Amino acid sequence: xxTELYLPVKTFLESLDFAVKGEIGRCDxxxxxxxxxxxxVICELKQSFNLELVLQGVDRACACDEVWLAARLSARGxxxxxxxxxxxxxxxxxxxxxxxxxxxxxxxxxxxxxxxxRRDPKRRSRLLKEHRKRQGDPVLGGSTRMxxxxxxxxxxxxxxxxxxxxxxRRRDLAKAVPDAPKILERNVYGWFERVEKGIxxxxxAGREALERWPQACP
Numbered sequence: 001x002x003t004e005l006y007l008p009v010k011t012f013l014e015s016l017d018f019a020v021k022g023e024i025g026r027c028d029x030x031x032x033x034x035x036x037x038x039x040x041v042i043c044e045l046k047q048s049f050n051l052e053l054v055l056q057g058v059d060r061a062c063a064c065d066e067v068w069l070a071a072r073l074s075a076r077g078x079x080x081x082x083x084x085x086x087x088x089x090x091x092x093x094x095x096x097x098x099x100x101x102x103x104x105x106x107x108x109x110x111x112x113x114x115x116x117x118r119r120d121p122k123r124r125s126r127l128l129k130e131h132r133k134r135q136g137d138p139v140l141g142g143s144t145r146m147x148x149x150x151x152x153x154x155x156x157x158x159x160x161x162x163x164x165x166x167x168x169r170r171r172d173l174a175k176a177v178p179d180a181p182k183i184l185e186r187n188v189y190g191w192f193e194r195v196e197k198g199i200x201x202x203x204x205a206g207r208e209a210l211e212r213w214p215q216a217c218p
Contacts, residue, residue, distance in 0.1 A: 001047070001142065002028060002045040002046060002047065002141070002142025003140040003141070003142040003143055004072075004142075005045045005047075005070055005071070005072065005100050005141075005142065006022055006028070006029070006045065006140045006141040006142055007104075007140075008100050008104040008105070008106050009029060009043060009045065009068075009070045009098060009100065009106060009141070010022070010029065010137075010141070011106075012098065012106040013029070013031045013041065013043070016033075017033055018031035018032060018033050018039075018041060019031065019032050019033070019034075019131075020032075020137065021131055021134060021137045021139075022137060022139045022140050022141030022142070022143070023139040023140070023141055023142075023143055023148050024127055024130045024131055024134065025063075025123075025126060025127045025130060027042045027043075027044070027060060027127065027141075028043060028044050028045040028141035028142050029041075029042065029043035029044075029045065029068075029070075029141040030042060030127055030130075030131050031043065032128070032131050032132075038128065039065050039066075040063075040064045040065050040066075040124065040127065040128060041064060041065065041066045041067075041068060042057075042060040042063070042064040042066075042067055042068070042127075043067070043068040043069070043070055043098070043141075044056040044057055044060065044067075044068075044069055044070070045070050045071070045141055045142045046069075046070075046071045047071060047072050048071050048072060048074065048079055048080065049069070049071045049079055049080035049081050049086060049097070050071075050080060053069050053071060054069065054089065054090070054093070054095070056069075057069050057093065057095050058093065061093070061094075061095075062119040062120040062123065063120050063123040063124045063127055064124065064127070066094075066096065066112045067093075067094070067095045067096070067112065068095065068096040068097070068098055068112065069090065069095055069096070069097050069098070070097075070098035070099075070100060070106075071098075071099065071100065072099075072100050072101075072102075073099040073100060073101050073102070073107075075102065081097065081099050081109050087109065087110050090110050091110055091113060094112050094113055095110070095112060096108070096110055096111055096112035097109035097110040130150065130151055133151035134149075134150065134151040134154065135151070135154050138154075138215075149213070152179075152183070152188075153189075155177050155178075155179050155180070155183055156183050156188070156189060156191060156209075157209065157210070157213055158176065158177045159173055159177050159180050159183055159184060159191075159192070160191050160192075160202055160206045160207075160209060160210055161210065162176065162177070163192070163200065163201055163202040163206070164202060164207070164210070166201075167195045167199050167200055167201035167202075168199065168200065169198050169199050169200075170184055170185075170198055170199075170200060171198070173200075184200045189205065189206075189209065190203060190205045190206075191203055191205050191206030191209055192206060
């Protein structure tokens, strides 16, 4: 699974002074080095180097400064990483290639050489905002088929924790959870109910959510 590659690649990028988080905006890895401007790297993971991995990189390129493609190195050294045509394609696209050995050692196969024009500043801004607002790194990069622990979900869970004992006013919750008023009003997950004007309580669905994600509870 792609998640097996996440921690080795994360460790590699952290050694380059990046703050690394998984599964942000459908990107397996989003790495951020603060500065003016910040440097944003997107890394996609696959069990082997293939065309789908390259296509994912093409899709992500407009939203970041560098794209890295990472995959498991073939046991016999006969995978795509050994194909000069594949490496040259990545060089022409400006993508970096990382190979992960069977012992989880990461090696650079191709270094990204060309900066990308920022054709989609709105998408870049959304990714940057999510990376900065998400608390910790709760999702392994490469995770699929499961609800993702986004910054929004983290704040919604924080609201649910605060409402376990008794309903509260939105403005009181906002002291600890800045987006609480919007989260309670929109009620995207069906976890909250309005008890009276400006006061919200927790629904059975909200209590089930806290059982599903116990790490949200203090």
